[in-house]
Amino acid sequence: MKMKKIFVTLLILLFVLVLVLVVRTVTYKFGKVEMNVSDKELVNTAPSEQAIRHFVGGIRIPTISNEFYNETNFKPFDEFMKYLADSYPEVYRVMDVDTINKYGLVFHWKGKKSKLNPILFLSHYDVVPVAGYDPSAMTPSDTIFQLNDKPLPSIQAYAEKWDYPPFSGAVANGRIYGRGTLDMKCMLFSLMEGARNLINEGFQPERDIWFAFGHDEEVSGRQGALKIANYFKEKGLHFDAVYDEGGIIAAPGSAMEAIQEPLALVGVGEKGFLTLRFTVRGIGGHSSMPPAKSSLIYAAEIIEKLNSNQFPAQIISPIAKFFDNVGGYMGFLSRMAIANQWLLEPLLLNTMEKSPASNALVRTTTAVTMAKGSDAPNVLASEAEVTVNFRILPGDSVAGVMEHVQKICEGYDVSIDVISQREPSGISPENVRGFQIIKEELAEIYPAAIVTSYITIGGTDSYKYQIVSDDIYRFLPICLNQYEQRTIHNENEYISLENFGKIQWYFREVMRNY
Structure with a gap:
């Protein structure tokens, strides 16, 4: 009898949870493009x-x-x-x-x-x-x-x-x-x-x-x-x-398949970057007598650890506003995830991570771009080089990336040199004339565009x-x-x-x- 009460209670709680999710989704205030071109002739933009x-x-x-x-x-x-x-x-x-x-x-x-x-x-x-x-x-x-x-x-x-x-x-x-x-x-x-x-x-x-x-x-x-x-x-x-x-206007379906309207992407900030060269040392010599692990094997291990330990995905303020603006044009499950991020944020992030383009919007990315061992097929290099490019999401920092990298490289004989670096930009506001005029002028030539x-x-x-x-x-x-x-x-x-x-x-x- 006691188990039955617990089961009924759980069913009621589940029903309440689903009801909350649905109500929040239905009542969530997604952005909407107001199109009113019936009484207005589109402007002539043909170039001379x-x-x-x-x-x-x-x-x-x-x-x-x-x-x-x-x-x-x-x-x-x-x-x-x-x-x-x-x-x-x-x-x-x-x-x-x-x-x-x-x-x-x-x-x-x-x-x-x-x-x-x-x-x-x-x-x-x-x-x-x-x-x-x-x-x-x-x-x-x-x-x-x-x-x-x-x-x-x-x-x-x-x-x-x-x-x-x-x-x-x-x-x-x-x-x-x-x-x-x-x-x-x-x-x-x-x-x-x-x-x-x-x-x-x-x-x-x-x-x-x-x-x-x-x-x-x-x-x-x-x-x-x-x-x-x-x-x-x-x-x-x-x-x-x-x-x-x-930023550009992505043609219908070209940025997100679900969005069948022009999508005007206004960059209010930009990612920073850090490019590092890893010089990994090991035992060199003739390839006929290879050690258990050469410098190139150690470098490969570091590459694997960098690739496996990605920076955590997160939704920063411009991307949260992006979801609010485009969510109304997406399917019900996507709208539910956006409207209920308090519970479903992991599901939303998981969806973003599936595409390289959208994944780059929610995390600091790691890209291994270059690797070098020896210059001959029968020589084990005593040093191997790996170059890695990080694109840093606003909110993260160059120092934070360096700390992440150094932790991964603990236990290896490796030196790390900075090739280039730049912190992420600040985030520009939207409730100002500089942003609003973009929306005003776009409405004249792309009345159906979603500006975000x-x-x-x-x-x-x-x-x-x-x-x-x-x-x-x-x-x-x-x-x-x-x-x-x-x-x-x-x-x-x-x-x-x-x-x-x-x-x-x-x-x-x-x-x-x-």
Whole structure:
């Protein structure tokens, strides 16, 4: 009889628990996009032929940065700077233009009210190289320009990986092809076009507007953005908002299969990083007389321990808001997990851990990227090297990662050298004008988009501007599917004419309406 009472009590408790979970799920206030476009005509964002030609000309200049700064070929950078001045005389006439460290470009557009804090737009004009391609070998015949469905001249695809040569700036199939079309000359030229159009309208902003264009973002930004940020600090500037790359509009289903609406991911923070080289020592010699464990075996053990002992998954504030914003578009079980994190957070984290992209949003990640033993097949190296890259979630720290690593390496004869490091960024607020205007302008061109905070996984120049602003937003209003996202730093990089037009419209209106 006693057991029966216990069983009934447990059933009642289970029923109450399920009821609580369901009620909390049904009543949870998920974000919802309010679409009201029935009485409003969508704005025309088609780019002009002049804007396209300006952009194409910039893509044709191969401003390739070099990890070894002094070995950079700066001739294209000189050409690019002259090209900008020739293409946008109105901007150079109205704005004060300065150069920092010779190639960092700074533009200052004075507003009507100097007491208002200014806003800052960032971009960079260096690009990553294209393997095996010599941009100096490009001939004028490589350039293709097709508008209004005109027939295309025939051209041989570059190594069957690019539809058109990487620095041709070819315009075809409703796209502009070339290295830098997505990363990041599209933002730079959109800002210049937007400013030119506003100037031609006779517009003057209420507050000061600044542009800062770095020239070595792809190789750390130490000679460009870092020096520009220090220049701003020395001038005593504090920006109301800073805008940079680092988030996109993920096409329906491309970020999360359940989300069949455009997902605008606004980076309100970014992960830090720590790259370490482990030098593991053991017994070397001839491979015919191997010890029980060589240096490479010890290194493999350390790799296995690093891989098995991942940092704990956690939901930090921007990702919690991300769940709130997207949860209403997900299935009932997912909504239940989000609405009842007090109980179901482990289930939610387990779901995030299944995909590399979502896993990176909830933990400091560990990536073993390089390993080296001996230089000969019959030699046991006395030392083995392993390189590991950690991407640090805001809330964790470089010191915390080092402590984790040192604990794993206890008992091994190993030295650890820091190759590069940077703490995670701060988290920018959402209840401010700098974030709200993103939502306002996006509603005009992507009325169905879900706008949500997000953590930028990669590094951007914007981190360096924390010394002059607390409100930094990493976002480019460009809608990309999974294939297009993979072309960044990869083969066949291109931007659609539709995307290029919308970026221009967006930045022009942010400048107009901030």
